[in-house]
Amino acid sequence: MKRKALQKSLCGFFVLVFLFSLGIVSAFASPESLPSDIVSTKDGLITVRAPETTSSSTTNNKLTISAVASPGTIVTVYRYDGNTGQYQKIWVDGSPLEASVGSSWLFATQVDLQPGLNQFLIRGAWDEYTYSVARFDVNLLKEGFMDRVKGVITVIFN
Amino acid sequence: MRLKKYLKDMTLVLLIFISLILVFQVWFSSNIVPNEAKNISETFQESILEPVLSFFKLNKNSTSSQDISSVFWPQKIVLNDSNKRSVLYYNSEEYQHFYQMSEDFIKNIMLGNIKIKSKDTVTLDEYFSVLKGNSIYLDYDNLYDFRLFSVSICGEADNEWSNDYSSVRECMISLGDNVLNNVSVYMRDYKSGTVFRYILEENKEALEKELDRYFLSHQSASTLSYSFELNFHKQESGDGSLSKLVFDPLILFNLVATEGKSIHSDQNWFQDWLEIESSRAGSILNTFQINPMTMLKYTDMNNARVFVENDGTLTISPNGLLEYHALESGQGLRIYETEDKSAFDIYAAASAAANFVYAVNEDLPKSAFTSIRFSTDLIENNSQGSYTIEFDLCAGGIPVMQTDPVTGERCHSITMRIENGYLKQYRQFVRLYSESDSTEPVTPVINAMDGLIDTLNPQTEYLSVFNVSRCYVDDGAAELLAPQWKVGVEGIQTILTVK
Numbered sequence: 001m002k003r004k005a006l007q008k009s010l011c012g013f014f015v016l017v018f019l020f021s022l023g024i025v026s027a028f029a030s031p032e033s034l035p036s037d038i039v040s041t042k043d044g045l046i047t048v049r050a051p052e053t054t055s056s057s058t059t060n061n062k063l064t065i066s067a068v069a070s071p072g073t074i075v076t077v078y079r080y081d082g083n084t085g086q087y088q089k090i091w092v093d094g095s096p097l098e099a100s101v102g103s104s105w106l107f108a109t110q111v112d113l114q115p116g117l118n119q120f121l122i123r124g125a126w127d128e129y130t131y132s133v134a135r136f137d138v139n140l141l142k143e144g145f146m147d148r149v150k151g152v153i154t155v156i157f158n
Numbered sequence: 159m160r161l162k163k164y165l166k167d168m169t170l171v172l173l174i175f176i177s178l179i180l181v182f183q184v185w186f187s188s189n190i191v192p193n194e195a196k197n198i199s200e201t202f203q204e205s206i207l208e209p210v211l212s213f214f215k216l217n218k219n220s221t222s223s224q225d226i227s228s229v230f231w232p233q234k235i236v237l238n239d240s241n242k243r244s245v246l247y248y249n250s251e252e253y254q255h256f257y258q259m260s261e262d263f264i265k266n267i268m269l270g271n272i273k274i275k276s277k278d279t280v281t282l283d284e285y286f287s288v289l290k291g292n293s294i295y296l297d298y299d300n301l302y303d304f305r306l307f308s309v310s311i312c313g314e315a316d317n318e319w320s321n322d323y324s325s326v327r328e329c330m331i332s333l334g335d336n337v338l339n340n341v342s343v344y345m346r347d348y349k350s351g352t353v354f355r356y357i358l359e360e361n362k363e364a365l366e367k368e369l370d371r372y373f374l375s376h377q378s379a380s381t382l383s384y385s386f387e388l389n390f391h392k393q394e395s396g397d398g399s400l401s402k403l404v405f406d407p408l409i410l411f412n413l414v415a416t417e418g419k420s421i422h423s424d425q426n427w428f429q430d431w432l433e434i435e436s437s438r439a440g441s442i443l444n445t446f447q448i449n450p451m452t453m454l455k456y457t458d459m460n461n462a463r464v465f466v467e468n469d470g471t472l473t474i475s476p477n478g479l480l481e482y483h484a485l486e487s488g489q490g491l492r493i494y495e496t497e498d499k500s501a502f503d504i505y506a507a508a509s510a511a512a513n514f515v516y517a518v519n520e521d522l523p524k525s526a527f528t529s530i531r532f533s534t535d536l537i538e539n540n541s542q543g544s545y546t547i548e549f550d551l552c553a554g555g556i557p558v559m560q561t562d563p564v565t566g567e568r569c570h571s572i573t574m575r576i577e578n579g580y581l582k583q584y585r586q587f588v589r590l591y592s593e594s595d596s597t598e599p600v601t602p603v604i605n606a607m608d609g610l611i612d613t614l615n616p617q618t619e620y621l622s623v624f625n626v627s628r629c630y631v632d633d634g635a636a637e638l639l640a641p642q643w644k645v646g647v648e649g650i651q652t653i654l655t656v657k
Contacts, residue, residue: 047399049389060240060290062380064413066388068401102608105402108388110381110413 030076030098030123034087038121038133045073045132046124050108057139058113065122066108067134073124074100075107080119087121113140225512227310229531229549232257233299233557233627236382236410238289242373243380245410247628248529248555252372259368260294260331263360265312267343268319273359280344285330285353286386286407288344292333292369297408299627301325301348301535305505315505324349325537328408333362333369341365349537381416385409393620403607405623411603418600418641421527421553423632424590428478431523439463439474441521445514446472446482446584447491477634478588479563480518484581494579504538504545507576511547515572518586528553528591533570543578553591558630559644559655560587568631568644568653589632591639598640600628601657606643610656622648631655 050066069075077097078087090097090111097109101124111120118138125131235246235256246253266272289295298307304323305315323345330344341362346353385391386407393404432439443450443465454466462475469488473481484490494510496502515530533550549572550557559568575583601609603626611618625646630639645654 044397044399047395047397049392049395050387052389052396062241064383064387066383066390068395068399102605103611104604104607106390106604106607108383108390108411108413108604110383 030074030089030096030125032089033081033084034078034121034123034133036080036085036087038087040132042126042130043132045069045126045130046075046107046122046134048122048134048136051136051138054136055139056137057141059141061113061140063111063113063118063138064108065111065120066106067122067124068105069101069107069124070105071101071103073126074098076123076125077109077111078121078123079111080121087119113138115140115142225516226306226509228516229512230298230302230306230310231531232296233531234297234555235260236289236295236297237369237372238291238293238295239369239373240291241380243382244372244376245382248531248552249527250555253555256294256368256372257296259365260296260329261311263331263365264329264343267356267358268308268312268314268317270318275340275357275359277354277356280353280355282353282407284355285344285346286384288330288332288342289384289408290387292366294331294333294365294369296329296331298327298329299625300532301327301537302532303504303508303537304347306508306532306536309509319345322352322354323347331365333366381413383411383413385411400620402611402619403621403623406625409603409623409626412600413602413604415599415601415605417597418628419554420594420596420598420641421558421630421639422592422594423637423639424592425477425634425637427523427590428588429476432474432476442474442480442518443472445517446470448472480584480586480588482581482584484583490577490580490582492579493576493581496579499543499578502543502579504536506579507545508532508536508547510579511545511549511574511576514574514581514584515549518584522588523590525590525592527593528589529555530572531557533557545576547574547576548572549574551587551589551591553630553639554593556628556630556641557644558589558591558632558639559653560589561631561633563634568655570653587632591630594638596638600641601643603643606645606656610645610654613656614654624648629655 046067046069048065048067050064065077067075075098077090079090080086081088092111097111099107099109101107116139118140120136120138122134122136123131124133231248233248235253237244237246237256246256248254263272267274302325304320304326307323307326307329308317308320309315325348326345327348328346332340332342332344334340334342339362340357341360342358343356344353384407385405388411389395390401390403390405390409390411391407393401395401440450443453446465446467448465448467452467456464458464458473460475462473462479465472465474468485469490470482470484473479475481482491493514494502494506496506512532519530529552530549531552532547534546534548536547539545548570550559551571552558558571560571561567562569571589572586573583574581574585606626607623611621614621623645625644627644629642629644631642632639640657642655642657645656647654
């Protein structure tokens, strides 16, 4: 009888430990989406290094994003979705663009750009309630536009 | 009768001449005469023999560009497209193809076969931006005296560019972008910091066609970014916050883990190879000018064969470690002959070192998978005449770092110390590597840096990283070597490696 009670309490203990650890994980995981008007709850947790400006244009369909943050900061990359009016976490090959910053203080990743305006948000978080956000836009120019520029330059130099 | 007398006289003269040569050889190549008296021998060589030989062009210092180019080649070639990027290592067919093509191209510019439309200087930002468009980037990984670069490319130490450059590390061929059609070559002189751009009167079609062909046949997504693209080359951010790590702008970051081939190290081959035929040690002795007739020979406690000649000691260990030390009282092994000691500069030292390494390794077994290249900066230093020159043994084009048996630290495969044309010290890890079928993940550079800082000291406030490149590490025990990163940090002399 005593043995059964011991087994029960042990099982209960492991279930509790499991639920508690699940709670910790979900508490640290970044939200799948963020409202468009989200603001930082704590400034300076993350500094975006690339792109250098909050608005830029390119013909390269890949964008490199880099940032500096203190070790342990969870950095997540979001893209604005016009349909939902929210920033959505970016997933590539089944994994989110998300990493915990290590001792080097560095974070870097690469995203594919879609033609036209791409709006990004980087969230650096210590926990669910303590985070910084940084926004930037990148406009992917079409090849046709560059061809027109090239044509004009050719005319000028010839 | 007269003829007979004439023949007798001739024979007598010949015999006297031969006896003089033999006496000279016996006296000055052995311990019979003291070191001071050997100066007579050197004076004779420097004042009489060398001028005569150089008159007939028999001087053995004639720099062979073949020997230099066999150990002087880009550590990697990066092909850049506006959307894709790929790294090529020596031994791959594509590397050889693009290297040959780039080499021919630069050679033709240096020799004047390709006309330069204009030459100007550009800013570093403009220089780096070349790598964002269609371009071929030859990365030599170390700083080199320009003459070494020149002789390896066009076979001549001096050419039209010699006045512009002192030390170089890389060369970029730009095929222009969507807007401009110019084909240009960019090179930076690291001494003055000046970047020169040569706009050429050359059609870029051939190079562009090859670049397109490569990227069409290699469709895998590229996740490589240069440090300058990530702004990791600046310590201060726009908001004034500081970085802990600052990287050289041209360090290439792989942003996601990739796969890299492991290599197989054969640990016991050297002992077996030496034992099969006794003459094999003889060819090594010959290169170190050790005379089997006059040397002393014994086997030490570690079963290493030790050969003692009047000027130095050569030790051949069963594990493949080859070490030569000049005696303190002796001058060492003469590997470069010159009348004027001030003429023995870094170029002469590197040329002599390349020739010597070529000679040592000529008779050693080697596979097409391995190759040897210069591995340290070869530029003039403050102690002219005294140089340490190192080489890496590369497997599949990637250097294999060795482990010093005494200190346990990482070191290069070959280390030479040369003073005024004399070899004072030589150490070579004679190794045999072969391809393996197994692959291991190559961690992203950022994760490797995390690991490195944890190993060094997590509290480190600032590190300046000047080099991050692929390597293998041979500890002398493991048979399968996984890819690692070699990291060069300012102020840290030891070679750092991290998985």
